[in-house]
Amino acid sequence: MLPPGASELATKIISELEVFVFNRDIRDFFSAFYQEDFLVKWPLLDVVSDNALETYLSTTWHCDGPMKGLLKCFLYLNPVSEHGCNTLIIDEVRTRKLQSVNALPLELERRHTDISAFLQTLGLPETPIEFDLCAGDLLIFAPHKLAHRCLPPRAGKMRYTVCFSVFPESAFKCQIS
Numbered sequence: 001m002l003p004p005g006a007s008e009l010a011t012k013i014i015s016e017l018e019v020f021v022f023n024r025d026i027r028d029f030f031s032a033f034y035q036e037d038f039l040v041k042w043p044l045l046d047v048v049s050d051n052a053l054e055t056y057l058s059t060t061w062h063c064d065g066p067m068k069g070l071l072k073c074f075l076y077l078n079p080v081s082e083h084g085c086n087t088l089i090i091d092e093v094r095t096r097k098l099q100s101v102n103a104l105p106l107e108l109e110r111r112h113t114d115i116s117a118f119l120q121t122l123g124l125p126e127t128p129i130e131f132d133l134c135a136g137d138l139l140i141f142a143p144h145k146l147a148h149r150c151l152p153p154r155a156g157k158m159r160y161t162v163c164f165s166v167f168p169e170s171a172f173k174c175q176i177s
């Protein structure tokens with residue numbers, strides 16, 4: 001949560017960063033990935049503090065609800081080495097197996113901060129995918145296909161990110177049959 005009055009500043013920061021993130025190379029990457037034009041939606045500046053387990057919904061393992069072609073792009077504004085607040089990710093094969101045993105419920109109150117027991121029972125490795133992200137790094141992943149959670153920052157530390165949601169243009173076109 002941003003303090004009151006910070007939203008104009010957040011809007012300014014986001015619009016300046018959007019130009020930096022969606023440079024020619026990144027635009028070419030998304031166009032090639034989708035094989036069509038793409039749209040950037042709902043940019044959000046997130047400040048995650050050390051009480052995240054109580055205040056930030058994404059600290060439990062989950063997949064986002066399905067939205068056609070959605071890729072989430074997290075621009076890290078300060079490094080994981082500073083705060084430890086990383087985005088942990090599970091690959092698609094393990095995610096599907098976890099879903100098959102209901103380890104990733106949609107309902108917030110039924111979600112888990114620890115899924116190691118499920119992975120052990122399934123005979124799967126417990127290590128998540130994580131990157132030692134630096135300030136300015138962009139983490140891009142498909143949040144519907146890959147289980148993920150945000151680790152809370154270490155005591156007294158904060159994480160700053162801007163999240164952009166990217167879609168293929170066709171996701172927003174009406175289909176009249």
Ligand SMILES: O=C(O)CCC(=O)C(=O)O
Pocket residue numbers: 058064072086087088143148149150151163
């Ligand atoms: O903040 C994070 O590291 C993950 C957030 C998340 O789960 C999401 O935006 O879907």
Ligand SMILES: [Fe+2]
Pocket residue numbers: 058062063064143148
């Ligand atoms: Fe998520």
